[in-house]
Amino acid sequence: MQRQIEGSLAIAEAVALCRPQVVCAYPISPQTHIIEALGAMVKEGALDNCEFVNVDSEMAAMSVAIGASAVGARSYTATASQGLLYMIEAVYNAAGLGLPVVMTLANRAIGAPINIWNDHTDAMAVRDAGWIQLFAETNQEAVDLHVLAFALAEELSVPVMVCVDGFILTHSIERVDLPDQDVVDRLVPPFAPRQVLDPNDPVSIGAMVGPEAFTEVRYLAQLRMRRALEVIPELAERNADAWHRPPTGLIHPYRSIDATLIVVAMGSVLGTIKDVVDDLRATGVNIGALGISCFRPFPVNEVREQLRSATRVVVVEKAFSIGNGGVLSTDIAMALRDRRVTVHTVVAGLGGRPIWAASLRALFVNAAEGTLPATVFCDLNEELVERELERMTHDRSSRSLARRDRAE
Amino acid sequence: MLSERTPVRFYQVGSFAVGNRLVELERRSAQSDPRRANSLSSGHRACAGCGEALGARYALDAAMRATRGQLICVNSTGCLEVFSTPYPETSWRVAWLHSLFANAASVATGVAAGLRATGRDVVRVVAQGGDGGTADIGFGALSGMFERNDDVLFICYDNQGYMNTGVQRSSTTPGAARTATTQAVGPQPGNAFGQGKDVARLAMAHEIPYVATATVADLFDLESKVERAMSLHGARYLHVLVPCPLGWGTLSKDTIALARLAHETGIFPVFEAEYGEVTSSVPLRHRTAVEEYLRPQKRFAHLFDKSGAVTSPDVVARIQALADRNIRRYSLVPDEDQ
Ligand SMILES: Cc1ncc(C[n+]2csc(CCOP(=O)(O)OP(=O)(O)O)c2C)c(N)n1
Ligand code: SF4
Ligand SMILES: [Mg+2]
Numbered sequence: 001m002q003r004q005i006e007g008s009l010a011i012a013e014a015v016a017l018c019r020p021q022v023v024c025a026y027p028i029s030p031q032t033h034i035i036e037a038l039g040a041m042v043k044e045g046a047l048d049n050c051e052f053v054n055v056d057s058e059m060a061a062m063s064v065a066i067g068a069s070a071v072g073a074r075s076y077t078a079t080a081s082q083g084l085l086y087m088i089e090a091v092y093n094a095a096g097l098g099l100p101v102v103m104t105l106a107n108r109a110i111g112a113p114i115n116i117w118n119d120h121t122d123a124m125a126v127r128d129a130g131w132i133q134l135f136a137e138t139n140q141e142a143v144d145l146h147v148l149a150f151a152l153a154e155e156l157s158v159p160v161m162v163c164v165d166g167f168i169l170t171h172s173i174e175r176v177d178l179p180d181q182d183v184v185d186r187l188v189p190p191f192a193p194r195q196v197l198d199p200n201d202p203v204s205i206g207a208m209v210g211p212e213a214f215t216e217v218r219y220l221a222q223l224r225m226r227r228a229l230e231v232i233p234e235l236a237e238r239n240a241d242a243w244h245r246p247p248t249g250l251i252h253p254y255r256s257i258d259a260t261l262i263v264v265a266m267g268s269v270l271g272t273i274k275d276v277v278d279d280l281r282a283t284g285v286n287i288g289a290l291g292i293s294c295f296r297p298f299p300v301n302e303v304r305e306q307l308r309s310a311t312r313v314v315v316v317e318k319a320f321s322i323g324n325g326g327v328l329s330t331d332i333a334m335a336l337r338d339r340r341v342t343v344h345t346v347v348a349g350l351g352g353r354p355i356w357a358a359s360l361r362a363l364f365v366n367a368a369e370g371t372l373p374a375t376v377f378c379d380l381n382e383e384l385v386e387r388e389l390e391r392m393t394h395d396r397s398s399r400s401l402a403r404r405d406r407a408e
Numbered sequence: 409m410l411s412e413r414t415p416v417r418f419y420q421v422g423s424f425a426v427g428n429r430l431v432e433l434e435r436r437s438a439q440s441d442p443r444r445a446n447s448l449s450s451g452h453r454a455c456a457g458c459g460e461a462l463g464a465r466y467a468l469d470a471a472m473r474a475t476r477g478q479l480i481c482v483n484s485t486g487c488l489e490v491f492s493t494p495y496p497e498t499s500w501r502v503a504w505l506h507s508l509f510a511n512a513a514s515v516a517t518g519v520a521a522g523l524r525a526t527g528r529d530v531v532r533v534v535a536q537g538g539d540g541g542t543a544d545i546g547f548g549a550l551s552g553m554f555e556r557n558d559d560v561l562f563i564c565y566d567n568q569g570y571m572n573t574g575v576q577r578s579s580t581t582p583g584a585a586r587t588a589t590t591q592a593v594g595p596q597p598g599n600a601f602g603q604g605k606d607v608a609r610l611a612m613a614h615e616i617p618y619v620a621t622a623t624v625a626d627l628f629d630l631e632s633k634v635e636r637a638m639s640l641h642g643a644r645y646l647h648v649l650v651p652c653p654l655g656w657g658t659l660s661k662d663t664i665a666l667a668r669l670a671h672e673t674g675i676f677p678v679f680e681a682e683y684g685e686v687t688s689s690v691p692l693r694h695r696t697a698v699e700e701y702l703r704p705q706k707r708f709a710h711l712f713d714k715s716g717a718v719t720s721p722d723v724v725a726r727i728q729a730l731a732d733r734n735i736r737r738y739s740l741v742p743d744e745d746q
Pocket of ligand 2: 453454455456457458459460461487488491567571572651652653654655
């Protein structure tokens with residue numbers, strides 16, 4: 001059904017359609033509307049056989065989800081930013097225990113300085129936790145990915161995190177096609193857990209594993225994760241057939257077939273990037289784009305295939321590894337390590353800074369002309385930075401710092 | 409003569425060790441029983457004389473009896489978890505889940521919620537952990553579970569320190585006790601006084617249906633408290649004092665004697681409370697001076713000289729005063745002038 005609806009509410013509706021059995025709620029912007037909506041649905045009886053638990057922290061949210069999932073209940077929670085970091089130990093634990101929890105991450109910057117606006121630093125902080133990480137480009141895709149996430153998580157016994165740009169998607173109202181309940185019931189069958197805590201067949205879950213088997217445990221986790229690269233396109237095709245929309249696969253190529261310059265990004269910024277691509281194509285620049293919707297596991301082969309015509313790749317990232325550089329860029333560079341391709345990083349949109357089409361356009365033109373530096377901070381306020389460096393040279397305690405910065 | 413199907417019941421003549429002496433034969437705690445769940449079975453790697461292993465074995469078997477085996481157990485990180493489940497072995501014969509150090513109470517909430525949502529709430533939930541996982545790092549989760557009145561019995565096995573990591577201070581370590589992080593050096597050796605948490609009283613402040621304390625010296629009392637707890641719904645809390653030979657510097661054979669002394673001195677009050685009100689306490693049968701409890705423990709060795717004479721009378725007096733306050737607070741010597 002087509003609805004004009006806020007992103008958060010659309011996600012809540014999609015989650016409800018998947019019939020979660022335990023929903024754990026702890027507020028943090030920009031995720032809060034999702035769990036508020038689910039709370040109301042449970043309270044008014046619109047969601048059968050669902051326990052809505054108002055927990056005392058995000059650590060408790062993920063832990064309640066772990067306990068519920070271990071007894072075979074479909075479990076869901078949502079968080080962002082500081083909340084994700086607060087639960088990080090349990091995030092790793094859910095993956096290690098192979099529990100198919102689904103979580104929405106309304107991507108938000110991490111403090112200090114505290115900042116409630118969008119970027120991808122939170123998702124990157126749990127990149128290696130053993131969760132499947134899917135990034136939505138639009139609210140429609142966010143809905144579709146949530147339905148896919150439950151089926152995927154339970155098929156593989158791996159937790160899935162659906163990343164949705166905070167505010168940009170969660171708080172924007174647009175038209176979304178919500179699937180019918182009978183369709184979702186077909187796509188997301190009842191949860192049949194791999195291993196379950198059952199008094200009539202008692203098992204011990206969460207034993208201590210030493211050096212003799214730890215590597216093997218991790219190796220098997222890697223195999224299971226990589227399996228997702230086959231399962232995701234299958235589920236996406238099947239779902240797409242059911243609701244007559246294009247599939248939410250591993251990647252989204254856009255006018256990239258013969259492009260020599262390809263821009264890679266994740267999430268909602270792809271909309272702006274595609275506009276700029278169209279614009280530059282019209283002026284004769286041989287440019288295309290590639291959206292990564294499955295970040296973990298990383299679809300190396302698909303990325304290689306789609307970037308085969310590229311001689312230059314610009315990765316637009318809403319996060320970076322302080323002291324090094326782009327995070328997605330590193331994965332892209334690894335995927336292309338046997339090719340003569342120049343990979344640039346454009347760090348953009350940190351802490352919610354708008355990413356203007358004009359700014360991207362200028363950077364892509366530079367890239368096409370071969371003048372783009374290896375790493376650029378989009379729309380950096382040079383004047384502010386200069387002023388601060390100037391101040392620091394007069395402040396004895398930070399003088400050496402300022403000097404080093406300038407030297408680099 | 410004992411047939412194969414006859415339970416062997418504790419009864420130690422001339423001692424109060426197991427607390428069976430005053431109950432009729434058929435109600436006495438069984439040491440071995442062919443029908444016993446053996447939730448924590450033999451072969452685990454606890455130190456000899458580990459109070460925590462003993463406490464967990466009796467508490468969980470009592471819970472298994474009370475629930476006819478329909479039980480799921482959640483365990484926080486700590487000695488109990490480590491000594492029972494070195495991969496690929498497990499000592500647990502109960503459905504058992506270990507997640508993390510801080511989150512046992514929350515995981516148990518999730519188990520209970522999951523069971524309810526899937527229509528299996530005849531299965532009951534026990535969460536258990538050490539004093540660190542209860543009073544310190546897990547306290548927020550525990551308090552949240554209490555406040556929501558989730559249908560979980562949480563059992564704390566209090567050995568008064570972070571034993572699994574090598575005997576560091578926790579917020580239940582008593583004043584003056586030596587640990588690896590409160591060493592017996594300097595002008596005030598051992599742990600500071602006036603800090604720490606009394607988790608049973610904090611649990612009572614949440615006004616949950618049931619709070620009780622017990623020791624491994626009185627297994628009958630421990631079992632009946634677990635049974636009482638399992639007969640109720642909502643959040644319940646049981647705090648069990650479990651001496652730790654390694655951390656306390658005591659002999660393996662003295663675990664039960666020390667647990668008994670902790671009670672008989674008033675240092676560890678044994679009581680029950682419902683909805684925030686104390687409903688019963690176990691009186692002292694042989695009121696004993698605290699120094700008798702302290703002297704056998706190496707963690708208090710700095711309070712005594714080699715001959716066992718008290719060298720820090722002010723510190724011992726301070727501990728005695730705390731014990732006397734417990735005796736008054738919980739009416740542990742009924743005829744004493746209140
Ligand atoms: C978050 C976290 N911090 C620290 C540890 C290390 N650690 C493991 S067990 C333990 C001590 C456990 O103490 P307690 O809960 O009292 O149980 P005990 O071993 O004494 O029975 C500590 C500090 C950990 N596993 N996780
Ligand atoms: S260190 Fe203490 S608690 Fe741990 S196994 Fe040994 S006796 Fe038991
Ligand atoms: Mg301890």
